[in-house]
Amino acid sequence: MSAFFSKQSWLRLASLAALAFLFTGCAEESIMAWLADGYKQSTLVIKSTDLGPDIWSLYSTFTWIAAIIFVIVEVLLVYAILRFRAKGDEKGIPEQTHGNTRVEIAWTIAPAIIVLFITIPSIKTIFKLAEAPQDGAEVVRVNVLGKQWWWEYNYPDLGIVTANQLHLPVGKRAVFNVESDDVIHSFWFPNMGGKRDATPGHVNHMYFTPRQPGIYLGQCAEYCGTSHANMKMTLYVQTESEFNAWVAQQKAVPAAVSAPEFEEARGLFMANCAACHAVRGVAEFGRLGPDLTHVASRDTFGSGMYETNDENLSKWLKDPQGMKPGSKMVLPEKLDDATVKTLVDFLQALK
Amino acid sequence: MAREATLEHAAAPAHAEKTGLWSWITTVDHKRIGLMYGVSAFIFFLIGGLEALLIRYQLIVPESTAIGADTFNALFTMHATTMVFLAIMPMSAAFFNYLVPLMIGARDVAFPRLNAFSYWVFLLGGLFINVSFLVGAPPDGGWFGYAPLTNRAFSPGMNMDFWNLGLQILGVASLVAGFNFIVTIFNMRAPGMTMMRMPVFVWMTLVVQFLIILSFPIITVGLLFLMFDRTFGTNFYVVAAGGDPLLWQHLFWLFGHPEVYILILPAMGIVSEVLPTFSRKPLFGAPFVVFSGIAIGFLGFGVWSHHMFASGMGPIADSAFAATTMMIAIPTGVKIFNWLATIWNGHLILKTPMYFALAFVAMFTIGGLSGVMHASPPIDLQQTDSYFIVAHIHYVLFGGAIMGLFSGIYFWFPKFTGRMLDEKLGKLHFWTMLIAMNFTFFPMHFLGIHGMPRRIYTYDAGLGFELWNLVATLGSFVLGASMLIFVWNAWKSWKGGEIAGNDPWDAATLEWAIPSPPPEYNFAQLPNVTSSRPLWDAKYGMPTHGDDSHLEVTVAGRKLGDIELVTHVNKRSEDPIHMPNPSYWPLVSAAGPVTIATGLLLHNWYVIIAGFAITVYGFFRWSFEPAE
Numbered sequence: 001m002s003a004f005f006s007k008q009s010w011l012r013l014a015s016l017a018a019l020a021f022l023f024t025g026c027a028e029e030s031i032m033a034w035l036a037d038g039y040k041q042s043t044l045v046i047k048s049t050d051l052g053p054d055i056w057s058l059y060s061t062f063t064w065i066a067a068i069i070f071v072i073v074e075v076l077l078v079y080a081i082l083r084f085r086a087k088g089d090e091k092g093i094p095e096q097t098h099g100n101t102r103v104e105i106a107w108t109i110a111p112a113i114i115v116l117f118i119t120i121p122s123i124k125t126i127f128k129l130a131e132a133p134q135d136g137a138e139v140v141r142v143n144v145l146g147k148q149w150w151w152e153y154n155y156p157d158l159g160i161v162t163a164n165q166l167h168l169p170v171g172k173r174a175v176f177n178v179e180s181d182d183v184i185h186s187f188w189f190p191n192m193g194g195k196r197d198a199t200p201g202h203v204n205h206m207y208f209t210p211r212q213p214g215i216y217l218g219q220c221a222e223y224c225g226t227s228h229a230n231m232k233m234t235l236y237v238q239t240e241s242e243f244n245a246w247v248a249q250q251k252a253v254p255a256a257v258s259a260p261e262f263e264e265a266r267g268l269f270m271a272n273c274a275a276c277h278a279v280r281g282v283a284e285f286g287r288l289g290p291d292l293t294h295v296a297s298r299d300t301f302g303s304g305m306y307e308t309n310d311e312n313l314s315k316w317l318k319d320p321q322g323m324k325p326g327s328k329m330v331l332p333e334k335l336d337d338a339t340v341k342t343l344v345d346f347l348q349a350l351k
Numbered sequence: 352m353a354r355e356a357t358l359e360h361a362a363a364p365a366h367a368e369k370t371g372l373w374s375w376i377t378t379v380d381h382k383r384i385g386l387m388y389g390v391s392a393f394i395f396f397l398i399g400g401l402e403a404l405l406i407r408y409q410l411i412v413p414e415s416t417a418i419g420a421d422t423f424n425a426l427f428t429m430h431a432t433t434m435v436f437l438a439i440m441p442m443s444a445a446f447f448n449y450l451v452p453l454m455i456g457a458r459d460v461a462f463p464r465l466n467a468f469s470y471w472v473f474l475l476g477g478l479f480i481n482v483s484f485l486v487g488a489p490p491d492g493g494w495f496g497y498a499p500l501t502n503r504a505f506s507p508g509m510n511m512d513f514w515n516l517g518l519q520i521l522g523v524a525s526l527v528a529g530f531n532f533i534v535t536i537f538n539m540r541a542p543g544m545t546m547m548r549m550p551v552f553v554w555m556t557l558v559v560q561f562l563i564i565l566s567f568p569i570i571t572v573g574l575l576f577l578m579f580d581r582t583f584g585t586n587f588y589v590v591a592a593g594g595d596p597l598l599w600q601h602l603f604w605l606f607g608h609p610e611v612y613i614l615i616l617p618a619m620g621i622v623s624e625v626l627p628t629f630s631r632k633p634l635f636g637a638p639f640v641v642f643s644g645i646a647i648g649f650l651g652f653g654v655w656s657h658h659m660f661a662s663g664m665g666p667i668a669d670s671a672f673a674a675t676t677m678m679i680a681i682p683t684g685v686k687i688f689n690w691l692a693t694i695w696n697g698h699l700i701l702k703t704p705m706y707f708a709l710a711f712v713a714m715f716t717i718g719g720l721s722g723v724m725h726a727s728p729p730i731d732l733q734q735t736d737s738y739f740i741v742a743h744i745h746y747v748l749f750g751g752a753i754m755g756l757f758s759g760i761y762f763w764f765p766k767f768t769g770r771m772l773d774e775k776l777g778k779l780h781f782w783t784m785l786i787a788m789n790f791t792f793f794p795m796h797f798l799g800i801h802g803m804p805r806r807i808y809t810y811d812a813g814l815g816f817e818l819w820n821l822v823a824t825l826g827s828f829v830l831g832a833s834m835l836i837f838v839w840n841a842w843k844s845w846k847g848g849e850i851a852g853n854d855p856w857d858a859a860t861l862e863w864a865i866p867s868p869p870p871e872y873n874f875a876q877l878p879n880v881t882s883s884r885p886l887w888d889a890k891y892g893m894p895t896h897g898d899d900s901h902l903e904v905t906v907a908g909r910k911l912g913d914i915e916l917v918t919h920v921n922k923r924s925e926d927p928i929h930m931p932n933p934s935y936w937p938l939v940s941a942a943g944p945v946t947i948a949t950g951l952l953l954h955n956w957y958v959i960i961a962g963f964a965i966t967v968y969g970f971f972r973w974s975f976e977p978a979e
Contacts, residue, residue, distance in 0.1 A: 043734075
């Protein structure tokens with residue numbers, strides 16, 4: 001708890017209180033970066049995609065206008081209260097003004113002009129965000145499928161299916177087709193700009209070009225049932241060569257699918273897991289749960305809930321619902337310690 | 352030509368004061384029904400508040416296991432459902448009921464027994480939804496009930512049946528009351544009370560009733576489809592069978608956005624009465640305030656899809672709904688400037704109702720401005736479904752609607768009870784509530800900006816959400832405590848507060864011309880109205896228009912000179928005043944819908960048929976009961 005009261009926290013508190021003053025043009029970007037410091041999935045990180053500056057310039061304009069109107073209204077209100085409060089005499093009668101048509105027309109037109117001023121750039125940006133890449137442009141295509149309560153990423157051009165951890169190369173346009181398998185979810189990496197709903201029966205499109213390598217956090221934004229809070233995801237924006245290495249690794253079949261020491265483990269996998277989970281080279285019909293072909297190459301599992309290690313995987317295999325409320329994972333029977341150990345060793349070898 | 356009359360006792364009451372539980376159960380008096388609405392709504396408000404405190408308790412630290420996922424999801428679903436349908440709407444209905452007949456100079460609403468029916472349907476519907484807690488199946492699909500999460504496949508229990516059927520019952524209550532008030536306002540106004548002389552509160556009431564009768568049928572259709580899907584296996588929202596979950600979203604928000612104005616316009620009406628009274632001036636530009644209210648109501652039907660910018664409607668629809676949404680800022684801005692101009696150059700009497708009304712303007716402005724921000728889709732795509740929206744709606748609905756309703760409670764409590772609320776406790780309540788609400792809700796802006804989605808029961812440590820969640824939770828506990836100050840104040844003042852008299856605030860509208868609390872028949876003689884501020888003009892003089900039939904009116908024991916208030920003398924004022932008889936048939940009839948819902952919940956045809964039989968029998972007996 002003491003961390004909440006660290007000096008840094010209070011500094012940030014003070015800075016946010018003075019937000020309106022700090023939004024000064026020249027220092028804006030560095031101030032944004034400073035404000036977002038310590039917040040791992042802030043919308044204020046604006047340089048991570050090509051469209052970030054467009055979104056931010058709107059955001060900034062609206063914040064400025066709102067802040068100015070806020071200050072005007074509150075200052076007038078407080079001034080009027082102090083200036084016109086009755087002092088002593090409760091029965092005094094001020095001049096009985098009923099209105100002033102000219103003034104009222106003026107303050108009807110003024111907000112109309114402001115509204116026009118902010119609507120036009122909004123509409124321009126809407127169309128810019130919706131702009132699909134031209135045919136033949138070099139893009140990375142990802143089909144995003146929301147499921148209760150995890151994300152499947154399918155790279156149709158690369159033949160890769162993975163879960164929860166998304167990889168993109170820096171500088172290349174990413175094209176997302178966002179859909180859902182069950183209920184409505186929403187695909188959101190705050191650092192990358194806006195969200196898109198994953199709706200069953202509707203494919204939504206989303207485009208951006210990542211500009212800075214790094215690890216970005218996101219999570220489901222549309223309430224989707226019990227474990228909505230546990231539907232987290234990670235985005236790895238990688239250099240071209242790192243990304244290509246990752247692609248090569250994902251396309252390869254791990255040695256464990258044919259290694260003789262995992263013979264027993266593969267049998268247990270077939271008996272307990274294969275109805276829902278696929279491991280290429282072992283069984284590929286199970287599509288209800290995440291593809292486990294390279295499960296150990298992902299540093300977290302359970303949709304970002306747990307670090308991938310022996311201990312967490314063992315706990316998961318013994319009691320998935322205890323580890324993740326509402327988890328849809330069903331085991332044919334309760335697994336004993338030896339079975340769990342064999343399966344965990346196998347899963348840890350799937351890289 | 353001046354004759355003397357006292358408004359309160361010009362004719363002998365035809366009915367003696369009735370007391371006892373039975374008199375409340377059978378009452379058709381709009382004032383008693385108003386009070387029952389108010390007390391019920393306040394109890395539901397406390398329940399909804401308790402749910403909110405549990406939500407905040409779970410979020411006080413990251414990765415808390417205090418409450419757990421399923422309970423948390425039920426709590427936020429029921430918090431919103433309770434606050435929207437069982438607290439703010441019926442609290443507004445309490446004011447409509449009590450005040451509209453008094454403000455327009457009528458003896459009751461147009462259909463007094465239908466009015467009692469509305470109340471009982473509302474109460475039984477509210478209890479029905481909350482019974483879900485007792486049977487361990489509270490609704491947990493969100494107050495917006497998005498399909499297909501709320502379809503049987505993903506929500507197999509009775510949880511969402513309680514919600515669906517409960518909302519249908521509440522819709523009946525709202526629709527019946529809506530038609531009743533529209534007829535009342537159009538037909539029951541006192542002589543001379545033209546539409547443009549009506550108090551702005553009555554105008555806002557009228558706009559709200561039109562919003563109700565136009566929007567509730569839409570959600571009823573949506574709810575019926577969902578009920579058919581859940582109960583009879585139809586496929587309105589089932590994708591695999593060609594249904595469309597976006598149909599639900601359009602139906603829900605086509606109701607849901609007007610609903611926002613159903614919640615806020617009554618508070619705007621209250622503030623439009625309180626600010627002038629305590630500024631001792633007329634409302635600045637009253638016609639502009641009225642027309643901007645109508646404009647808000649009208650535009651409110653053209654903006655529903657701004658709740659759906661993330662659903663992928665395409666750039667053209669997004670642009671259109673962004674433009675209409677931003678247009679609503681214009682009439683809203685007009686209202687705020689008119690309120691500021693009302694207090695400008697006024698003689699401000701800073702009593703508790705005025706504190707709350709001024710805070711309404713201050714806080715609602717914050718909610719309005721953040722609303723303009725997410726009217727722009729590129730910004731909204733970063734803010735929607737994040738805590739930024741939670742902050743926004745609470746500035747609108749708590750800083751706006753609740754703040755305005757408290758202003759109304761402090762303002763009219765003397766009229767309701769005959770006694771003043773304690774000023775010292777009132778101001779203590781005010782400051783605690785104002786400061787605590789800002790500590791509770793303002794940090795939510797930061798949480799949203801920094802990427803915290805709404806409706807999550809847990810969040811990871813290290814994302815930077817810790818501090819602001821802690822602040823918000825501590826704020827909410829103080830906010831809860833501030834309500835106890837109010838409850839204490841209301842109890843203490845009701846038992847032994849200062850006697851109010853007819854007109855404790857030196858106000859301008861008709862309800863203050865009669866005793867507090869008013870007699871059952873309200874007005875011994877129906878007043879004749881010649882201005883929008885009849886009582887003010889009666890007290891402080893208004894140029895007469897060559898009409899010589901003036902009356903002197905005694906208000907609160909003071910003679911108020913030559914006035915025009917009651918120039919119309921009821922031709923038959925010697926006759927007894929006709930008031931409707933008490934009746935328990937509205938309550939019996941109201942038991943019908945909730946019985947039908949219970950039958951649908953249990954899939955029991957006998958109970959459903961019994962429910963229909965009760966309703967029909969109740970209406971039948973009601974129809975053949977003598978009216979007076």
